[in-house]
Amino acid sequence: MASLETLSTANFPCSVLIARSWRVTAVLLLGALTMILATSCAMNPATGRGNMVLMTENGEKKIGEEEHQKVIDSMPIYEDEELLAYVTGVGNRIVGVSHRDDLDYQFTIIDSPEINAFALPGGYVYINRGLLTYTNSEAELAAVLAHEIGHITARHGVQQHARGKVANVVSSVGGVVAAVATGSGYIGSQISEVTSIWAQAGLSGYGRDAELEADSLGADYLYKAGYDPAAMIEVITTLKNQEDFKRRVTGEGGGYHGLFASHPRNDTRLQQAIANAGKLDSDQVLEVDDENFRNQLEGLLIGVSRASQSRDDRNRYYQTLLSYTMIFPDQWEVSETTTTVTAVGVDNDSLNVSAQRLQDNIEPRVFIAEKLGIKNLQKSGALSQYRLLGHTGVVETEDGGMERVAVIYMGARVFILRGSISNIEAAEEIDRQLLASIRTFRAIQRSEITPGSELKITYVQASEFFDFATVARDSKLASYPEETLRLLNGYYPRGLPEKGDWVKLVD
DSSP: OOOHHHHHOTTSOHHHHHHHHHHTSOHHHHHHHHHHHHTTEEEOTTTOSEEEOSSOHHHHHHHHHHHHHHHHHHSOBOOOHHHHHHHHHHHHHHHTTSTTTTSOOEEEEEOOOSOOEEEETTTEEEEEHHHHHTOOSHHHHHHHHHHHHHHHHTTHHHHHHHHHHHHHHHHOHHHHHHHHHHTOOTGGGHHHHOOTHHHHHHHHOSOHHHHHHHHHHHHHHHHHHTSOTTHHHHHHHHHHHHHHHHHHHHSOOOOTTSOOSSOGGGOHHHHHHHHHHOOOOTTTOSOOOOHHHHHHHTTOEESOOHHHHTTTOTTEEEETTTTEEEEOOTTOEEEEOSSOEEEEOTTSOEEEEEEEEOOSOOOHHHHHHHTSOOOOOEEEEEEEETTEEEEEEEEEOTTSOEEEEEEEEETTEEEEEEEEEOOGGGHHHHHHHHHHHHTTOEEOOTTOOOTTOOEEEEEEEOOTTOOHHHHHHTOOOSSOHHHHHHHHHTOOSSOOOOTTOEEEEEO
């Protein structure tokens, strides 16, 4: 029996696809497949060949719009308007020479250290902050965007969706035939069926042939936009080096769209695809000075950011001197001194945290009674969280109010948390919020990003004696600093910049 890939290959016209499907299935399946294929073959706008698709261009745009909303709802967005405007400008330059420049393209920077980019149908392009840090010129950035735009213009996501639909036909003939016979919307229902699988497919890639086609289209777009098509080789080489390094360190592969098994410079199909795009004369190259590119990447975060790390912790507080963190109730305003912090709610309910040296070896419950002088603790209970021990309870104040009190032992210190409840009518709800906040108290983890600890890109010009090993000794990068600096600058596993070349460092 012919494979499903045969049914959807771009190398045959629609009539051949339909004819082949007739020869490989039973009579019942023939009718269903023929009806679907007869209404689903379309000319690929980028390649000029017939492809099997199951949606119109308007349907494609609708899918993109809906899935884009899911992406921005579920993934952290890197909030830098100037950098986004720059990326959008480069992307639009590529769009202007593409096969589908009539789409309304939208570019988004995802706040993730992962080295990846992806696209959704209808003109939505995403690039991770992590991938941006590994590009070394505007032409390389343009190459990444051109590759993703190539996926859109060739409708690779839509084609993959069609192959999935055919697979469903083969595995459930009865249901398909019933849908066709009764007129229930088989083709028209795909919008309501899709989930984040579209973004997942874009992140994982579309298979070697589709990726090569996107490279080829991207190289053609680079040439027409005035960028050297060889930038496609350069950026893919950098990404392949990153994948090789990851495999050496962790034993695991995986990378941007499932990179080449061989080195890009040895991949004859890729080399031919780039060569076919053409070679620009020196006076045709659009960008020869990357000063603007460097200015945009200067200060870009490396690794995990606080924003992406604490995406769900909207009011998380870090006390770096005393090495603890906790989450205060939403919209409570936080103020601090060197060693204390107070969060205040809209009705002046508050939670104060202070610390003392732990002098005596006594239980937390006893500490509250003897050291804080609180004997009549109500709702009393032990705390055990994040390998920390403590105790908490509620006490009535002299003015008729209520106070949630807690002590938590961490290292050689005892942390005292006192929550004042001013709104007596809502005392139960406020106390619930206070206790929930107290239960988030924990030590800052070694790998956690705290205020002032984020690493950023900075550019310097290499001296005559520049050496990555020497620079790495003073780097703030915790793991594999020399290898990381080489990867960031495109000199992995060996090589050195020449005097005067711009080099990325990490501060």
